[in-house]
Amino acid sequence: MIQRILAILHARNLEFLRDKATLGWNVAMPLLLVAGMAAIFSGGDRASYKVALVQAEQEINTAAHPYLETRYFDFIAMDQEEAIERVANHQLDLALDLNAGTYWINPESPGGYFAERLLEASSEEGAWRRQPASGDPITYVDWLIPGILGMNIMFSCLFGVGYVVVRYRKNGFLKRLKATPLRPVEFMSAQILSRLLLAIFVTLLLYGATRLLLDIRMEGSGLALFLVAVLASISLVAIGLAMAARVTSEELAGGLLNLVTWPMMLLSGVWFSLAGAPQWVQQLSNIFPLTHALTAARDIMLYGAGFADVLPQLLILAGITAAFLTVGAALFRWRGA
Numbered sequence: 248m249i250q251r252i253l254a255i256l257h258a259r260n261l262e263f264l265r266d267k268a269t270l271g272w273n274v275a276m277p278l279l280l281v282a283g284m285a286a287i288f289s290g291g292d293r294a295s296y297k298v299a300l301v302q303a304e305q306e307i308n309t310a311a312h313p314y315l316e317t318r319y320f321d322f323i324a325m326d327q328e329e330a331i332e333r334v335a336n337h338q339l340d341l342a343l344d345l346n347a348g349t350y351w352i353n354p355e356s357p358g359g360y361f362a363e364r365l366l367e368a369s370s371e372e373g374a375w376r377r378q379p380a381s382g383d384p385i386t387y388v389d390w391l392i393p394g395i396l397g398m399n400i401m402f403s404c405l406f407g408v409g410y411v412v413v414r415y416r417k418n419g420f421l422k423r424l425k426a427t428p429l430r431p432v433e434f435m436s437a438q439i440l441s442r443l444l445l446a447i448f449v450t451l452l453l454y455g456a457t458r459l460l461l462d463i464r465m466e467g468s469g470l471a472l473f474l475v476a477v478l479a480s481i482s483l484v485a486i487g488l489a490m491a492a493r494v495t496s497e498e499l500a501g502g503l504l505n506l507v508t509w510p511m512m513l514l515s516g517v518w519f520s521l522a523g524a525p526q527w528v529q530q531l532s533n534i535f536p537l538t539h540a541l542t543a544a545r546d547i548m549l550y551g552a553g554f555a556d557v558l559p560q561l562l563i564l565a566g567i568t569a570a571f572l573t574v575g576a577a578l579f580r581w582r583g584a
Contacts (some may be wrong), residue, residue, distance in 0.1 A: 251433050252440070253288040256437045276473075281557065296362050297339045297340055298320055298342070298362055299322075299329075299341070299342040300315075300322055300344075302324050304324060312325035313370075314369045330342035330351070332550070337358075340352075340362040341363060341366070348375055354381065385549055389548075390545065396544070397479065398537075400450055406504055406558055407487070408491065412487075412488065412492075416495055433574060438484070443480050443481060447505075450480075463548070464549055466549060467551045474583040475540055478540070482564045482568040489574045515535050515537035516541050539560040542557075
C-alpha cells in the first residue's frame with residue numbers, strides 16, 4: 248500500500264515540477280500582490296477613524312451620545328480586552344466605554360489624537376477618564392500577509408487537485424489506474440500528500456521572502472503557524488477532492504471551484520477585516536476553512552498566540568478535513584457518474 252501511494256506521489260510531483268509556467272506563477276503572483284500592496288499602503292496614515300464601543304450588544308444605539316453620530320467614523324461593538332489590544336496596536340483609533348465613562352487611547356496614534364479631540368468637544372468637561380494603551384503598530388501589510396499566503400494555499404490546493412483529478416478522469420488515466428491494485432483511498436492519499444508538500448514548500452518560500460523584503464511582524468511560534476498552514480492545506484485539498492470525485496467536465500469543475508473560492512476570498516478576511524460587518528456576514532464566514540486558518544495565523548503572527556489559543560481553529564480545520572475526505576471517498580468514481 249505504501250509503495251503504491253509513494254509511486255503516485257512521485258509521479259504527481261514530477262508532473263507539477265515539469266510544468267514551469269504553473270510553478271512560476273504560483274510563486275510570482277503572491278509576491279507581486281504583496282509588493283503592490285506594500286507600495287500602495289506604505290505612504291502615510293490613511294484618513295479613516297475606527298472607534299470600538301465596549302459593550303455586549305452588537306447593535307449600536309447612535310442616540311446614546313452625540314459622539315456616535317460623528318460622520319466618517321466607524322463604531323464597532325467589541326469586548327474590552329480585544330478593544331484595548333487593538334488600540335495599543337494601532338488597529339483602532341480609540342476604545343470607548345459609555346457606561347463606565349472611560350476611553351483608551353494610544354498616545355502615539357495620529358488617528359487617536361483627532362478621535363480624542365472630537366470626543367472632548369462633544370462632551371462636558373471632565374466627563375471622561377483617559378487610559379493609555381501603548382504598543383507597537385500593526386501595519387496593513389503585516390495584517391495582509393497571512394491573507395495573501397492563505398489565498399495562495401487556497402487556489403493551489405483547490406484548483407491544483409480539482410482540475411488534476413478531473414483531467415485524469417477525462418483522458419482515461421483513472422480508468423487505467425483502476426486496472427491496477429491501487430485503491431481509491433490510496434490514490435486520494437497520494438494526491439493529498441503531493442499537493443500538501445508543494446503548497447507548503449511554496450508557502451514557506453513566500454513567507455521567507457516577505458520576512459526578508461518587508462520585515463513583517465511575527466510574535467508567536469513558527470511551529471504553531473506551520474501546523475495551521477498544514478491543516479489548512481489538507482482541509483482545502485479534501486474539499487477539492489470531494490468536488491472532483493465524480494465530475495468529468497473541466498468546465499463544470501472550474502465553475503464548482505469558483506463557486507467556493509470567490510465567496511471564501513471575499514468573506515474569509517483575506518483583504519479586509521469583517522469586524523464592522525453585519526453579524527450574519529461574520530457567522531456566514533465561519534463555514535469556510537480559510538476563515539479559521541487566517542484567524543489562527545493572524546493571532547499567532549500579530550498577537551503571539553500559542554497552540555492553546557488557536558486550538559479551536561485547529562480542531563475545526565481537522566473536522567472539515569475528516570468530513571470532506573469521508574464524502575470524497577464515498578463519492579469517488581474512477582470513470583465518473
